[in-house]
Amino acid sequence: MTAGPPSPRAASSRGLAPYGIALTWLCVAAFGLLGLPLLTVAENRLALGRPVPGLDLLGGAGALGIAAGVLGVVWLVQRSGPRPARFAVAAFVLALLLFAETLGHGAARSLAGLAPAARASLGGGSWLTLALLAGALGSAIRRSRVPGLGLATGLCVILAFTVMARAGRFDALSLVVEYDARRETVNAALREHLVLSAAALVLAVAVAGLLTLWRRGQGLVAALLGGIQVVPAVALLGGLVAVTAGLLRALPSLRDLGLSALGATPAVVAVAAYLLLPLWRGLALALRAPDAATLEAAGALGLTRVQTLIGVRLPLGAPILVGALRVAAVQSIGLATLGALVGAGGLGRIVFDGMAQFAPDLILLGAIPVVALSLGAEAGLSRLETAVRGRWHA
Structure with missing residues (x-):
């Protein structure tokens, strides 16, 4: 009709x-x-x-x-x-x-x-x-x-x-x-923030890749990573500080490696823990992106599992990977602000100083760069995701 x-x-x-x-x-x-x-x-x-x-x-x-x-x-x-x-x-x-x-x-x-x-x-x-x-x-x-x-x-x-x-x-x-009045302090905090968020993102990508390879334990991994998401960030930071302090008491030699209960180590680990879920899900979906016919064709060509992973699964799942990386990057920039609570520095130090002094403009001085970095990461990785999708769907 x-x-x-x-x-x-x-x-x-x-x-x-x-x-x-x-x-x-x-x-x-x-x-x-x-x-x-x-x-x-x-x-x-x-x-x-x-x-x-x-x-x-x-x-x-x-x-x-x-x-x-x-x-x-x-x-x-x-x-x-x-x-x-x-x-x-x-x-x-x-x-x-x-x-x-x-x-x-x-x-x-x-x-x-x-x-x-x-x-x-x-x-x-x-x-x-x-x-x-x-x-x-x-x-x-x-x-x-x-x-x-x-x-x-x-x-x-x-x-x-x-x-x-x-x-x-x-x-x-x-x-x-x-x-x-705080030019050098703000610039140093900006550099610290970039290092913290980048280190957490790299660590999360590596761990998510290892967890994806553990095929038999995917149910346990899903439950564990889902449970981390419901834990408040401040509570997770506090727990990591306590665990790290106990580990250092048990093994004092770890201090010689630069490990400390306060500072960048617990901050990077905590932020990386929150990034694991979107990265693990994105990687798992990316590996399942090729259809059965494509995988059969790869097997018929004599490709090994590693060759199929590198030459077929990852390229075809690249748009999904970039999308997951985009979400994780934005989260990493935002969560790195809390690193200041455990002495890791970053722009959170400026924000919390402003809150302690009841100075709204000082709070904005730390918050505005965080928003700008998040928007920049979102825009840049979104363009990359669109370009990758266009390349593989052309």
């Missing part, structure tokens, strides 16, 4: 849907810009401060940025083809940069005449507006269907923000002040 043409009411509803999305976007943006404070000015880094509404900050540059963002989203929704979306990308980038410039200038103006200890922090309206502009920019990039545009746009935005920061556009913001 052939379906008839859509009713006029249904067609009208579909036609109005994009305008409803645009209206919702504009309402949320207006609430963030005008209903929430864009800045919070305090006498010092620990004081609560007073909110600065958007009307006090939005001058000519801010109005131009808002207009560019509105123009971009309306154009993108009304003309959803690839070419209009490319213009929307430029509009959103311009709006993002002009809004950031407005925040930096507004912070400097708000601190004029105040004591040197005064701080200007980003308010809820600023974070909401920045998130909306970033989300709209990502949507426009996807609609543009231009290969590599997302990477190019991201690099251009990072370069523009770097140039603006070097020029001192953001020097009045409390987040930048905190970074300038």
Whole structure:
């Protein structure tokens, strides 16, 4: 039975849907810009401060940025083809940069005449507006269907923000002040965080590979790895510290190998333990990716089990492997933050220092790089996964 043409009411509803999305976007943006404070000015880094509404900050540059963002989203929704979306990308980038410039200038103006200890922090309206502009920019990039545009746009935005920061556009913001006061500490924490997360990922990949080879014990492995997931991370870290301390008391010679109850060792082991389940499942699914006919053909060609594993199973299961690695990498970056609880360092040290001092900007100084690293790992490995899938399905 052939379906008839859509009713006029249904067609009208579909036609109005994009305008409803645009209206919702504009309402949320207006609430963030005008209903929430864009800045919070305090006498010092620990004081609560007073909110600065958007009307006090939005001058000519801010109005131009808002207009560019509105123009971009309306154009993108009304003309959803690839070419209009490319213009929307430029509009959103311009709006993002002009809004950031407005925040930096507004912070400097708000601190004029105040004591040197005064701080200007980003308010809820600023974070909401920045998130909306970033989300709209990502949507426009996807609609543009231009290969590599997302990477190019991201690099251009990072370069523009770097140039603006070097020029001192953001020097009045409390987040930048905190970074300038702890530049070496933050940079060292970032390096420690990368080492911790990478070491945990490598260890988890190796152990997951060994567990996959134990064919008779797959049921026990599934129960064990599933049980680890329900254990709170702090409890697992504490348990590993206790176990390691007991092991060192029983075998003091292990201290000569650099093993310690506190530090990187328990942190790496704990993070790796949480990564085992997605990696083990991904590897098991990848090994089962080839169908029976493919495996029979490999056997008919005289391939051994090792040759079949390397030449058939792993290549055909590569997209699944990369997907599991993507999940594990993002988890590793996030969980490595807890390593600071056992003296392993990393960006968690900055976060917990901010919590101990009741300094929100110091907390953000440690949290923002963690989010950026996670998003970068997600985006990079997602592109790799898509490329691998395209290669084997071409």
